[in-house]
Structures are given as C-alpha cells and as structure tokens.
Amino acid sequence: MTYEYYSSLALVSSVVVYALAMFAHAAEWAAARRLGVANPAVRELVDVAAADGRPAPSEMPPERSDTRPDAVEGRGQPDPASDAESSPSSRRRVEQFGRMGVALTVIGFLLSVAGVLTRALAAQRAPWGNMFEFTITAMVFVVGAYLILVWRAGLRWLGLPVTLLAAVGNGLAVTVFYVAVAPLVPALHSVWFLIHIVAAAISGAAFNVGGLMSILYLIKKRAEDRGTVRGYLGRLPDARKIDLIAYRFLAFAFPLWTFTVVAGAIWAEYAWGRYWGWDPKETWALVTWVIYACYLHARSTAGWRGTRAAVIAIIGLASFWFNFIGINLLVSGLHSYAGI
Amino acid sequence: MTTIKTREPAPESSKPAPQADLPRLGWRGGLRYLWTQLTSMRTALILLFALALAAIPGSLVPQRRVSPVRVTDFMTEHPTLGPIYDKLGLFNVYASSWFSAIYLLLFVSLVGCIIPRIGVYAKALRARPPKTPRNLARLPAYTASETANSDYDVLHRAAAALRQRHYRVDVGDDSVAAERGYLREAGNLVFHISLVFVLIGVAIGALFGFRGTSVVIVGQGFSNNLTQYDDFSAGARFTDADLAPFSVNLKDFDVKFETGPVQRGAARLFRANVEVTEGPGAAPRQEILEVNKPLHIGGTKVHLIGHGYAPKVTVKDAQGNVAFSGPVVMLPQDGNFSSIGAIKAPDARPERLAFEAFFFPTAMLDDQGPRSIFPDALNPALFVNVWYGPPKVETGRPENVYSLDTTGLSQLKEADGQPVRIGLKVGDGVNLPGGKGSIQLDGWVRWVKLQIGATPGVPISLIALGVAVMGLCLSLFVRPRRVWIRIRRGEAGPSVVEVGGLDRADARAGLTEDVAELAAELSQRPEDVSVR
Ligand code: HEM
Numbered sequence: 001m002t003y004e005y006y007s008s009l010a011l012v013s014s015v016v017v018y019a020l021a022m023f024a025h026a027a028e029w030a031a032a033r034r035l036g037v038a039n040p041a042v043r044e045l046v047d048v049a050a051a052d053g054r055p056a057p058s059e060m061p062p063e064r065s066d067t068r069p070d071a072v073e074g075r076g077q078p079d080p081a082s083d084a085e086s087s088p089s090s091r092r093r094v095e096q097f098g099r100m101g102v103a104l105t106v107i108g109f110l111l112s113v114a115g116v117l118t119r120a121l122a123a124q125r126a127p128w129g130n131m132f133e134f135t136i137t138a139m140v141f142v143v144g145a146y147l148i149l150v151w152r153a154g155l156r157w158l159g160l161p162v163t164l165l166a167a168v169g170n171g172l173a174v175t176v177f178y179v180a181v182a183p184l185v186p187a188l189h190s191v192w193f194l195i196h197i198v199a200a201a202i203s204g205a206a207f208n209v210g211g212l213m214s215i216l217y218l219i220k221k222r223a224e225d226r227g228t229v230r231g232y233l234g235r236l237p238d239a240r241k242i243d244l245i246a247y248r249f250l251a252f253a254f255p256l257w258t259f260t261v262v263a264g265a266i267w268a269e270y271a272w273g274r275y276w277g278w279d280p281k282e283t284w285a286l287v288t289w290v291i292y293a294c295y296l297h298a299r300s301t302a303g304w305r306g307t308r309a310a311v312i313a314i315i316g317l318a319s320f321w322f323n324f325i326g327i328n329l330l331v332s333g334l335h336s337y338a339g340i
Numbered sequence: 341m342t343t344i345k346t347r348e349p350a351p352e353s354s355k356p357a358p359q360a361d362l363p364r365l366g367w368r369g370g371l372r373y374l375w376t377q378l379t380s381m382r383t384a385l386i387l388l389f390a391l392a393l394a395a396i397p398g399s400l401v402p403q404r405r406v407s408p409v410r411v412t413d414f415m416t417e418h419p420t421l422g423p424i425y426d427k428l429g430l431f432n433v434y435a436s437s438w439f440s441a442i443y444l445l446l447f448v449s450l451v452g453c454i455i456p457r458i459g460v461y462a463k464a465l466r467a468r469p470p471k472t473p474r475n476l477a478r479l480p481a482y483t484a485s486e487t488a489n490s491d492y493d494v495l496h497r498a499a500a501a502l503r504q505r506h507y508r509v510d511v512g513d514d515s516v517a518a519e520r521g522y523l524r525e526a527g528n529l530v531f532h533i534s535l536v537f538v539l540i541g542v543a544i545g546a547l548f549g550f551r552g553t554s555v556v557i558v559g560q561g562f563s564n565n566l567t568q569y570d571d572f573s574a575g576a577r578f579t580d581a582d583l584a585p586f587s588v589n590l591k592d593f594d595v596k597f598e599t600g601p602v603q604r605g606a607a608r609l610f611r612a613n614v615e616v617t618e619g620p621g622a623a624p625r626q627e628i629l630e631v632n633k634p635l636h637i638g639g640t641k642v643h644l645i646g647h648g649y650a651p652k653v654t655v656k657d658a659q660g661n662v663a664f665s666g667p668v669v670m671l672p673q674d675g676n677f678s679s680i681g682a683i684k685a686p687d688a689r690p691e692r693l694a695f696e697a698f699f700f701p702t703a704m705l706d707d708q709g710p711r712s713i714f715p716d717a718l719n720p721a722l723f724v725n726v727w728y729g730p731p732k733v734e735t736g737r738p739e740n741v742y743s744l745d746t747t748g749l750s751q752l753k754e755a756d757g758q759p760v761r762i763g764l765k766v767g768d769g770v771n772l773p774g775g776k777g778s779i780q781l782d783g784w785v786r787w788v789k790l791q792i793g794a795t796p797g798v799p800i801s802l803i804a805l806g807v808a809v810m811g812l813c814l815s816l817f818v819r820p821r822r823v824w825i826r827i828r829r830g831e832a833g834p835s836v837v838e839v840g841g842l843d844r845a846d847a848r849a850g851l852t853e854d855v856a857e858l859a860a861e862l863s864q865r866p867e868d869v870s871v872r
Pocket residue numbers: 254292293296297299300380381382383384388446449450451453454528532535812815816
C-alpha cells in the first residue's frame with residue numbers, strides 16, 4: 001500500500017462523510033421546519049449599525065447571546081410562535097441533527113486533511129501541481145474556515161451549503177480531476193508558483209463562502225420581504241447580518257486575490273518571459289478581480305447595496321468557477337494543468 | 341455600586357438617522373458632495389462592469405497576438421463570421437479601440453475621482469472630532485452608568501483611554517469627542533492612486549520595451565543585434581541603440597522527459613549551459629539557463645522558452661560536391677516533437693536540390709504513417725521528399741527557412757510515377773534516383789528558442805501594486821469610529837457617564853463591546869483600574 005492509495009482512500013471517504021454531514025444538516029433543517037419561527041441560533045458576529053426592518057430594541061432579547069448557539073438553543077428567549085407549535089423533543093431533535101452534522105464535518109475535514117498530506121508525501125513535494133491537488137487543498141481551506149467560524153462565532157447555519165460544496169468539490173476532484181502522482185513540469189518549479197497557488201486556494205475558499213452567503217442572503221431577503229420567514233430560513237440570522245458577514249469574507253478575499261494575480265504575473269514572467277499575456281486563465285482572473293471590485297464599489301453606492309451587491313458577488317463566484325473549471329477543460333492555454 | 345445598561349444597536353428605520361445630529365458641510369454642499377460622489381461611483385461601477393465584459397471575448401476567440409495560426413484556422417472555418425469578427429477587432433481584443441476606450445475612460449474617471457477626494461481628505465486630516473451630539477442615546481451603541489468619580493477625573497480618564505486606543509480626542513466642558521480611522525480613506529486613496537501608477541508602468545513598458553525571439557543551435561551563439569532575431573517587436577519609443585551589445589553562446593542543453601507510466605513524455609528538466617559576454621572585450625562568464633531561471637544581462641532578460649531538433653545532414657550534388665552540410669532547424673508539431681522543416685541546397689549543380697523534411701525523435705512506422713511516439717531522441721529518423729530544379733538567381737529576398745517554396749522546382753519521382761520518399765537513420769546515406777546526388781543523415785543536435793526582452797516600466801507597476809494591496813488592506817480593515825462621552829450631573833444622586841459610539845463603515849464588529857468596556861472602565865473607581 002502506498003501513500004497515494006491512502007490519499008485516495010481518505011479523500012473518497014471524506015466525500016462520503018461530507019455527504020452524510022450534508023444529510024444531517026438537511027435533516028436539521030427539515031426538523032426545524034416543524035418548529036415554525038425559531039430563534040436565529042447565532043451569536044452576534046457583527047454589530048449592525050443601521051439594521052433595517054428589525055424589531056425595535058425593546059423587543060430584542062435583553063442579553064447578548066454571547067454563548068454558543070447550542071446553549072442559546074436551550075435557554076434562548078422563548079418565542080411565542082415556536083413555543084405553541086413545537087415540543088422540547090422536536091427542538092432536541094433539531095439540535096441533535098445539527099451537532100451530528102458538525103461532528104461529521106469535523107471527521108470529513110480530518111479525512112480530507114489526511115488526503116492532502118498523504119498526497120504530498122506520495123508526490124514528495126507541495127501538493128499543488130494540478131487541478132486535483134488544488135481542489136482538495138481549497139476544500140480543506142473552505143471547511144477549515146467554516147469550522148473555525150462554527151467554533152468561534154456559531155455559524156452552524158452555514159453547514160448545509162458548506163458540506164454540499166465540500167462533497168461536490170472533493171467528489172469532482174476524485175472522479176473528474178484525478179491524476180496519478182507525478183513530478184512537476186519545469187515551468188512549475190518556482191516559489192512564486194507555490195505562493196500563487198496557496199493564495200489562490202485561500203482567497204478562493206473565502207470567495208466560495210462569501211458567495212454561498214450571498215445566495216442565502218438573497219433567499220432570506222426575499223422571504224423577509226414577503227413575510228414568509230419560517231423553518232429553515234427562520235434559523236438564519238436576518239438578511240442584513242448575512243450580508244455583512246458575506247462582505248467580511250469577500251473583503252478578506254479581495255486583497256488576497258489581488259496578491260494572487262500579482263504573484264501569478266511574477267511567476268509567468270519567470271516561466272514564460274512575460275508578466276501578462278492575456279492567456280485565458282489570466283484574463284478570467286482579471287475579470288473575476290474586476291467583478292469583485294464592482295461588488296465593493298456597489299456596496300458603497302446607494303441603491304446598489306444589498307440585493308444588487310449580492311448578485312454581483314454571485315456573478316463573481318460564477319466567474320471564479322468558470323475560470324477554474326471552464327477554462328481548464330474547455331479552452332487551451334498555457335495554464336492547462338498537467339494531466340487535465 | 342454602579343449599574344451598567346447596554347443596549348443593542350438601534351435600527352435606523354424606526355427613528356431619524358443619528359447622523360442628523362452631526363455637524364455637516366451644510367446641506368447644499370452636502371447634497372452636491374453626495375451627488376458627485378454618487379454619480380461618479382455609478383460611472384466607475386458601470387465602467388468596471390464594461391471592462392469585465394469586454395475582456396471576456398478575448399479569452400474565447402483566438403487572439404492574433406497569442407496564436408496567429410488559430411486565427412487563420414478560425415477564418416477558414418467560418419468564412420462569413422471571420423471577417424465580421426476581424427472588423428470588430430475580436431481577434432485582437434486587448435489592443436482594440438473599444439477595449440482601450442473603456443480602460444482609458446475608467447482611468448480618466450479614476451483621476452477625476454481621486455483629485456477632489458485628495459482635497460477632501462486633506463481637510464479631514466486636520467479636522468477635529470465632531471462635537472458631541474445632544475442625545476447620545478440615539479447612537480447605535482450607547483451605555484449609561486452611574487459613577488461616584490469626579491467629572492474632571494472621568495473626562496480625563498476617558499480622554500486618556502481613547503488616546504491609548506488611537507483616537508483623536510477633544511475634551512470639552514462636560515464631554516469628550518473622539519474619532520479614529522482616518523487611515524481608511526488614506527488607504528483608499530493610496531489604492532486608487534496606485535492603480536494609476538500601475539497603468540503608467542505598463543505604458544512605459546509598452547513604449548520603451550522590446551521583445552524578440554531567436555533560435556540558437558547547440559554549439560552556436562546569439563549576439564544581440566536586430567539581424568539575429570527571428571521575430572521582434574518593440575514599443576514606439578524604442579531605438580536599435582537600446583539593444584545592449586551582449587552575446588550568449590549555447591554550449592550544451594540537457595533535456596529529460598518522464599519515462600514512467602504517469603504523464604509519460606512530460607518534460608522534467610530543461611537546462612542550458614551558456615557563456616555570456618556582456619559586451620565587446622568583456623570576460624565571458626558561465627551561466628545556467630533554465631525554465632523559471634532567466635538570465636539577467638543589464639536590463640535585458642533572456643528566457644528559455646522552447647526547444648527542438650535540428651538533424652545534421654550532408655547533401656551532395658550530381659557532381660559529387662558537397663552542396664550543403666550542417667544542422668537544419670525543424671519546428672516541432674506535437675508533444676512528441678514530430679518536426680517539419682526544409683533542407684535547401686541552392687548551390688547544387690547542375691540542378692539545385694531541396695527537401696521537404698520530417699524528423700521524428702522516436703520514430704514509429706506503421707499503417708498510421710510515420711510519427712514520433714516519445715519526445716526524446718530514442719530512435720531518430722529523417723524522412724524527405726526530394727525536389728530539384730534549375731539554379732535560381734539570388735534575389736536577396738528573405739525566404740522562410742522552415743518551409744519550402746516549390747515554385748520553379750519539380751518533385752523527384754520513381755519510375756512508376758510515385759514521388760520519391762527517403763527514410764534515413766543516423767549514419768544512413770542514400771543516392772538519389774537518376775543520379776541527382778545524395779543525402780546523408782549525419783546526426784542531430786538540439787536547438788533552443790531564446791526570448792530576449794526588456795520591459796522597463798515593470799518595477800513601477802510592481803511597486804505600485806504592492807502599495808495598492810497595502811492601501812487596500814487599510815481601506816478595507818481600518819474601522820473608522822466615533823465615540824462620545826458625556827457626564828450628566830445628578831441633581832441629588834451620583835453623576836451618570838454616557839458613552840455613545842458610531843461606526844462609519846460597514847461590517848464593523850465590536851462597537852457595542854467597546855462602548856460597554858469603556859463605560860465599565862470609566863465607572864470604576866480609579867484605584868480599581870488596573871494599570872495597563
Ligand atoms: C480602475 C478601476 C477601479 C478599481 C479596480 C477600484 C477598486 C476599488 C475597490 C477594491 C474599492 C474598495 C475599497 C473600500 O471599500 O474601501 C474601491 C472603493 C472606492 N472607489 Fe474605486 N476602483 C476603481 C475606480 C474608481 C473610480 C473611477 C472611482 C470614482 C468614481 C472610484 C471611487 C471609489 C470610492 C469613492 C471608493 C470608496 C468606497 C467606500 O469608502 O466605501 N473608484 N474601489
């Protein structure tokens with residue numbers, strides 16, 4: 001048995017475990033449906049300076065929910081609507097499914113970290129030489145960031161989309177993108193390449209989480225506008241807050257992405273003798289960058305914040321994914337990764 | 341005992357905006373300011389969108405600058421669409437007038453946006469924190485607590501605490517006003533100004549830079565003057581005198597390919613040993629040139645960007661004289677280096693000879709036709725078709741060295757009318773039918789393609805980008821915040837310290853906590869305060 005074998009085994013298992021985690025979160029939400037309007041189980045992550053459409057302060061729970069969401073769940077302000085419909089046992093079930101989801105996600109995370117590390121051991125180099133390796137690394141960053149947020153800020157409501165993304169990401173990696181271990185082609189022997197790829201994986205992770213939140217924002221906002229917030233949606237924080245958290249992710253990702261593109265240009269100079277050659281991959285990296293610059297501008301433009309900004313963030317994510325998958329598979333360019 | 345009452349951020353819609361209490365530029369000025377801000381941001385937004393959209397076609401339609409061959413293919417495949425695309429500039433998007441128009445407009449708008457903001461910022465730099473609003477309770481974060489300390493003591497401790505937290509502080513009679521986060525706007529300006537410098541750097545590179553390539557056979561050399569380039573392009577302000585007089589001798593070139601089952605044939609190593617002479621009379625120095633490790637010679641960089649094979653052949657004419665001898669550079673056609681080229685012997689007599697040549701480093705001959713199945717030279721073979729014709733008058737017109745112009749030539753045929761095809765292994769020599777002469781494959785050498793170029797503006801762009809990223813981080817992560825503290829004297833009981841706070845940027849965390857912490861600190865007795 002080789003490291004390569006263990007790596008594949010760990011990654012395939014991680015896909016299964018992430019899928020199970022996703023089902024657990026789905027069950028959590030399904031169970032929550034029957035709870036009617038529940039308290040959003042989140043700790044205040046963001047101070048909302050100008051929250052609109054929220055209940056007046058006197059109606060807010062008097063204590064700040066500084067504790068973990070699980071604790072809040074138990075002793076949170078009883079909500080008349082949910083109390084009428086829900087029994088403690090169904091509340092407990094929601095809680096159990098939620099915890100199960102997070103526990104499975106932790107297991108999936110450890111498996112996928114193990115998959116990346118054994119891959120590195122198998123290849124005897126940093127595991128960032130091709131699309132497969134990039135994807136499994138980026139998924140480690142996505143899930144890692146999510147778990148930190150669950151631990152520090154009670155963002156468990158992000159569990160469903162994140163486990164979905166992780167299952168799909170690693171699933172695509174082990175099926176479509178998989179390439180056997182091989183050394184790097186000479187063009188990739190560069191420290192700038194490593195910097196470039198790691199920065200891309202981290203900012204990509206943040207773009208993905210930010211994009212998922214923007215989607216949740218749009219759904220929640222629509223429900224809020226129609227007054228149909230219940231079940232699943234009732235457990236999300238209010239739209240305004242989702243928007244702010246999404247912004248923080250994207251604001252973190254943007255400078256890093258800028259750096260990623262610059263590092264890529266420097267690497268291109270070493271490898272191909274030019275900083276910028278309008279290669280399809282480079283072009284789409286720039287397009288993605290410009291779209292997120294639009295997003296940041298949109299947020300400070302009256303009439304564009306909120307829904308329109310969220311739509312731009314989603315377009316940005318689409319562009320990121322197109323660059324990653326579409327360009328690699330459809331368009332030939334210098335960046336075509338070895339083996340795929 | 342002190343009591344602390346902390347409140348959640350207040351919703352804006354349920355009451356007048358708290359900013360209404362703050363001093364303003366005056367409502368006319370304010371409106372105009374808002375209006376310019378709004379319109380220009382809209383413009384910037386639309387132009388940015390346009391830029392993103394305009395960049396897309398260039399990644400989907402083949403580009404002349406990147407791969408002229410694919411453009412030609414596209415034109416033949418789409419006879420109606422092709423010319424339309426060509427008119428629209430879709431084969432050269434990034435130099436097209438509409439693409440240039442968008443980014444130039446964007447940068448005009450950028451400059452138009454930066455200049456007034458520098459003025460505004462210069463004033464803001466010297467500005468004092470805004471006066472304490474009448475009603476602190478209306479601010480998004482607010483805490484009131486009783487204190488037994490003297491007013492003077494509270495205010496001065498508040499001022500000290502805020503200064504320690506890097507606030508700009510004004511102490512009044514019964515209140516303290518403080519503001520921080522001026523660097524946010526500075527960072528934003530630095531970022532936008534840097535973008536202009538990035539463009540300036542790019543423009544300098546485009547005006548004064550040059551880039552060209554030259555194929556150099558192992559054992560031969562390159563000296564940096566225009567005649568030695570195979571292709572060359574330079575900016576409008578470039579002159580030939582800008583070419584530094586260096587030369588590079590290619591002593592040998594190592595290549596290794598993957599021989600294992602995974603990614604078989606992928607490149608694993610390219611390494612050229614070269615001897616660089618900086619100028620006439622300078623001592624030569626030995627250097628190693630690899631992919632990712634260009635040579636730096638003065639301001640010029642030499643990159644290794646390609647390689648291939650040059651079979652060494654000897655052609656004798658009908659009279660038995662050597663009409664041509666030496667390596668012939670052939671162009672690789674696929675990943676296994678099946679290569680094509682032309683061997684020309686214009687000096688052969690009585691008739692000149694020419695050969696269409698195919699070189700396969702690892703030749704495979706089967707019913708699919710001859711081809712190469714591995715990029716390394718494991719089983720090299722040369723295949724030629726033979727042409728002959730009357731001697732040509734030297735016109736001095738440049739000829740393509742890689743392909744054969746057959747005008748004035750006839751193809752050599754067998755007795756049965758089939759064209760003569762000759763296959764040669766290293767060391768093989770074959771007499772041409774009809775006593776036309778002979779051709780021999782003596783061996784082969786490798787050649788490398790060097791790219792020689794200089795892009796003078798790049799350091800400016802790179803430094804500007806570094807500064808831009810730093811400015812961006814300031815702009816995104818600095819949290820502008822205003823805090824006010826007021827003492828309300830109790831008629832009979834203890835005084836009340838009010839602390840109010842306002843965040844001036846989105847997505848800022850911790851305002852409520854900070855305000856509460858400050859209030860707690862101020863309502864403690866001095867002796868309880870741990871010295872920080
Ligand atoms: C080359 C094109 C441009 C790019 C890539 C770009 C990028 C950005 C980015 C990333 C931000 C976010 C930083 C922050 O939120 O503080 C920003 C903010 C801003 N940009 Fe631009 N920008 C461009 C052109 C312009 C132009 C032409 C204007 C003038 C109309 C402008 C005005 C602003 C303003 C006022 C802000 C601050 C918004 C705020 O404080 O929230 N930008 N820009």
